[in-house]
Amino acid sequence: MRAVRLTGPGKLELMDVPVPEPGPGEVRIAVGATGACHSDLHILDAPAGIYPVPMTLGHEIAGTVDRPGDGVTAWQPGDRAAIYGIQGCGHCRGCLTGRENQCREVPVGGIGLSRDGGLAEYVVVPASRLLPTGDLELTQAAPLTDAGLTPYHAVELARPALRPGTFCVVIGIGGLGHLAVQILAATTAVTVIAVDTSDAALELAKRVGAHHTVRSDAAADRIRGLVGGPPDGADVVLDFVGVDATTRLGRTVVATGGHLLLVGLGGGQLTLKPTAEEPPPVPLEVTARIPFWGTRAELREVIALARQGRVHTEVETFPLEEAVRAYERLRAGDIRGRAVIVP
Numbered sequence: 336m337r338a339v340r341l342t343g344p345g346k347l348e349l350m351d352v353p354v355p356e357p358g359p360g361e362v363r364i365a366v367g368a369t370g371a372c373h374s375d376l377h378i379l380d381a382p383a384g385i386y387p388v389p390m391t392l393g394h395e396i397a398g399t400v401d402r403p404g405d406g407v408t409a410w411q412p413g414d415r416a417a418i419y420g421i422q423g424c425g426h427c428r429g430c431l432t433g434r435e436n437q438c439r440e441v442p443v444g445g446i447g448l449s450r451d452g453g454l455a456e457y458v459v460v461p462a463s464r465l466l467p468t469g470d471l472e473l474t475q476a477a478p479l480t481d482a483g484l485t486p487y488h489a490v491e492l493a494r495p496a497l498r499p500g501t502f503c504v505v506i507g508i509g510g511l512g513h514l515a516v517q518i519l520a521a522t523t524a525v526t527v528i529a530v531d532t533s534d535a536a537l538e539l540a541k542r543v544g545a546h547h548t549v550r551s552d553a554a555a556d557r558i559r560g561l562v563g564g565p566p567d568g569a570d571v572v573l574d575f576v577g578v579d580a581t582t583r584l585g586r587t588v589v590a591t592g593g594h595l596l597l598v599g600l601g602g603g604q605l606t607l608k609p610t611a612e613e614p615p616p617v618p619l620e621v622t623a624r625i626p627f628w629g630t631r632a633e634l635r636e637v638i639a640l641a642r643q644g645r646v647h648t649e650v651e652t653f654p655l656e657e658a659v660r661a662y663e664r665l666r667a668g669d670i671r672g673r674a675v676i677v678p
């Protein structure tokens with residue numbers, strides 16, 4: 336079969352590999368769709384030794400059951416499923432409480448992270464990773480497993496602060512961000528302020544329900560004009576970029592008692608404490624969190640929202656042969672919503 340594999344730092348190659356066989360408790364999936372996540376670019380940029388090579392990339396997967404392994408009775412050939420990408424140890428405190436995204440034994444274990452992923456015709460996964468998707472299109476189901484699940488989880492973490500009529504700033508309206516806007520619209524009554532460097536991303540934000548859109552240059556002043564300066568401000572800031580410019584923006588516009596959720600892995604630093612040069616008033620009692628992916632139970636809920644038509648991913652599809660080009664366009668900021676590879 337054909338697979339797009341990480342073969343070394345910065346190296347992504349389309350190659351022929353044997354069709355994998357499912358072991359006991361595993362399932363072979365005929366891949367229907369795999370989302371191209373910005374985290375894959377961070378994986379490509381990582382130094383040697385962090386990720387196994389060669390490894391088939393792709394952690395946002397949906398497909399059809401092709402062959403259940405020994406002992407798997409719950410899934411039959413032809414069943415459609417989304418794949419929960421995290422693979423925790425199953426016995427630590429995180430895993431035992433249903434928070435595999437907090438696994439203490441395998442902190443970044445997962446499909447397309449520590450074992451072969453979905454940029455291939457077939458992928459083998461533990462049967463426990465499968466969730467039914469009903470009649471949802473597979474190109475819609477795949478992005479939900481991360482681009483949908485991760486913002487859903489972040490919104491869950493911030494939920495007590497997302498009171499009706501408060502402000503939530505969403506920075507970075509890409510794959511995750513444009514779904515965050517919809518999840519906020521579907522599950523809260525907050526006013527959403529979307530921020531991006533790209534006009535096309537802001538148009539998408541508006542189309543999917545953002546109340547205000549702000550270009551990142553001069554964003555701090557525009558947002559303060561809407562929410563006020565400290566101690567007022569945004570009660571919640573969801574940062575899906577995570578570079579210095581966006582962490583600084585979040586810290587500038589958050590309200591006293593507000594919450595900053597840093598989802599983006601852009602490598603920026605977040606300074607919470609007021610500095611000596613900062614003129615008062617500064618926001619006090621700010622809570623910062625670094626969410627990671629989400630839980631299986633949350634994925635089930637995001638899938639339900641999508642099946643009811645309340646969350647829809649803006650998708651551009653690519654054949655497997657063009658996966659490398661899709662990642663080049665993602666890096667250039669030239670993808671709206673999610674690039675999805677259809678093998």
Ligand code: NAD
Pocket residue numbers: 371372373374375377481485506507508509510511512530531532533536551575576577578580581597598599600601626627628665668672
């Ligand atoms: P994406 O490339 O689809 O979207 C990024 C968006 O941010 C684009 O619209 C881009 O125009 C915008 N942007 C870039 N720089 C900006 C800036 N300075 N100010 C405002 N907007 C800016 O990326 P994605 O797939 O949605 O992923 C977003 C980030 O989240 C990545 O860093 C990714 O690695 C990370 N991520 C984290 C988790 C987690 O569990 N913590 C999970 C998935 C992805």
Ligand code: ZN
Pocket residue numbers: 372373374375394481482
């Ligand atoms: Zn991802």
Ligand code: ZN
Pocket residue numbers: 423424425426427428429430431435437438439440441
């Ligand atoms: Zn664990």
